[in-house]
Amino acid sequence: MHNNEVWVFVEQRNGKPADVSFELLSKGRKLADSMKGSLKAIVIGHNVKNIAEETFKYGANEAVLVDHPDLKLFRTMPYSRIMNDLIKKHAPRIILFGATVYGRDLAPRVASNTKSGLTADCTDLKISDVKYLGKDYPQLLLQIRPAFGGNIVATIITPDVHVQMATVREGVMEMHPYEKPFPVKITEVPYNPIDIDGLLEIIEQHREESKVNLKGAPIIVAGGYGLGSKENFKLLHDLAHVIGGEVAGSRAAVDAGFIAPERQVGQTGVTVRPKLYIAVGISGAIQHRAGMQEAKKIIAINTDPDAPIFGISHYGIVGDAAQVIPMFIETYKNKLK
Numbered sequence: 001m002h003n004n005e006v007w008v009f010v011e012q013r014n015g016k017p018a019d020v021s022f023e024l025l026s027k028g029r030k031l032a033d034s035m036k037g038s039l040k041a042i043v044i045g046h047n048v049k050n051i052a053e054e055t056f057k058y059g060a061n062e063a064v065l066v067d068h069p070d071l072k073l074f075r076t077m078p079y080s081r082i083m084n085d086l087i088k089k090h091a092p093r094i095i096l097f098g099a100t101v102y103g104r105d106l107a108p109r110v111a112s113n114t115k116s117g118l119t120a121d122c123t124d125l126k127i128s129d130v131k132y133l134g135k136d137y138p139q140l141l142l143q144i145r146p147a148f149g150g151n152i153v154a155t156i157i158t159p160d161v162h163v164q165m166a167t168v169r170e171g172v173m174e175m176h177p178y179e180k181p182f183p184v185k186i187t188e189v190p191y192n193p194i195d196i197d198g199l200l201e202i203i204e205q206h207r208e209e210s211k212v213n214l215k216g217a218p219i220i221v222a223g224g225y226g227l228g229s230k231e232n233f234k235l236l237h238d239l240a241h242v243i244g245g246e247v248a249g250s251r252a253a254v255d256a257g258f259i260a261p262e263r264q265v266g267q268t269g270v271t272v273r274p275k276l277y278i279a280v281g282i283s284g285a286i287q288h289r290a291g292m293q294e295a296k297k298i299i300a301i302n303t304d305p306d307a308p309i310f311g312i313s314h315y316g317i318v319g320d321a322a323q324v325i326p327m328f329i330e331t332y333k334n335k336l337k
Contacts, residue, residue: 004037004139005092009083010055010063011102012043013074013207017051020098020170022058027125027173028096029059034127035139037093040064042086044079046072052186059178061185068191073205074102078197080109086189087114091162094141096125099167107167117158118165119143121267123172123290132159141166146267150287171215171271174294212246212262218275219245222265222292225252226281226302227321233258235325236280242329248272250282266291280321284309301325 006028011018025041032039041055041063052063066082083106087095095110097103099121111118124144130137140157141164147154158164214220221240223233233253240247249259251266265272267287277295282288284300284307292298293312300313301324310316317324 003091003093004032004035005040005090005094006032006035006037007040007042007092007095008055008060009095009097009103009106010041010043010051011074011098011100012045012048012051015045015048015051017054018098018100018170019175020100020103020168022055023170023173023175024096024098024168025055025058025060026175026178027168028094029178031094031125031127031141032059032061035093038062040092042066042083044071044082046070049186053184056181056184057177058175059181061182063184063186065186065188066191067188068193070193070197071191073202074105075197075200075202076105076109077199078191078193080106080113081194081197082189082191083110084113087116087163093139093162093164095163095165097165097167099169103167107165111165114163115161116163116165117161118167119145119156119158120167121145122166122168123153123267125166125168130157130159132157135159140164146286146290150267150285153286169271171273174273210262212260214246214248214263214265214270214272217246217272219243219278220248220265220272220274220276220292220295221245221278221280222248222250222282223253223258223280223321224250224282224288225256225258226283226304227253227258228281230258232281232322235321239278239325239329242332245274245276245278250285250288253282279309279313280325282309283307284312 008024010021038061041060043052044066052065097107126142137159143156254264273294279300298313299315300309301317
């Protein structure tokens with residue numbers, strides 16, 4: 001049984017849906033349209049019918065709801081068993097998961113159980129007819145992500161299997177409500193517990209909400225390894241303070257201990273789309289660009305005139321941050337007088 005369904009696993013915690021799931025529904029809608037297929041939201045939890053209803057705002061044709069007190073908290077065994085059973089029964093063409101703690105737990109188990117193709121941390125997804133080893137494969141999912149340490153962008157296909165799966169980080173796809181939502185159609189699937197589901201019992205959970213909201217910041221001042229030290233990063237904090245922005249960093253700056261990991265922008269950090277992104281001492285490796293190239297305006301400051309970051313910046317300044325940034329601050333303050 002082959003069909004053109006796109007499924008999105010809709011993640012929720014304590015009855016609150018994850019943003020990434022709605023971002024994936026927005027993307028899934030486009031993928032389904034380009035295959036002339038339909039979009040299904042898979043909602044698992046307890047008392048989460050309202051979440052199933054909310055998925056229609058983002059373009060779902062149908063929601064599958066598995067609602068049971070035992071499913072209130074994410075547990076690997078029952079959740080993966082439910083997904084496996086649904087996939088074996090309906091054989092969707094594409095399934096998308098958020099690259100979250102839960103999605104990363106669930107997707108590989110489902111892939112190995114259902115023998116599906118899976119690519120992690122995709123930065124883009126497209127549908128295309130592909131000719132591969134002399135054979136034509138219609139409407140394959142192109143699973144696009146940086147590879148080989150980010151030196152290239154790889155397009156990955158899984159032509160030999162019907163079910164193609166991908167995980168995507170939060171913020172990578174843009175969430176937008178669908179103009180003409182479909183009528184709400186919720187299919188309830190009963191959950192029948194078996195012994196194996198109870199192997200793991202959650203006694204208590206502790207979660208610390210992130211105090212940093214880079215995704216929501218309209219202005220971001222980001223620093224790279226090129227700044228040289230934690231002390232020099234203070235310049236960025238000063239600038240951000242003056243212009244009302246958040247401070248961020250590249251992977252190299254985080255690894256060097258110049259800035260906290262939750263402020264990392266890029267392929268293995270956060271994806272941001274601020275109105276203004278100021279990149280200071282960031283060379284602009286492909287992984288970093290993947291996390292910020294959608295910014296409305298990008299200003300790059302770097303001592304190296306050949307830094308790749310200048311290739312995507314709207315304004316480039318070749319110079320030393322220690323001289324340039326104080327001038328920025330001074331000028332900005334004078335303009336405010």
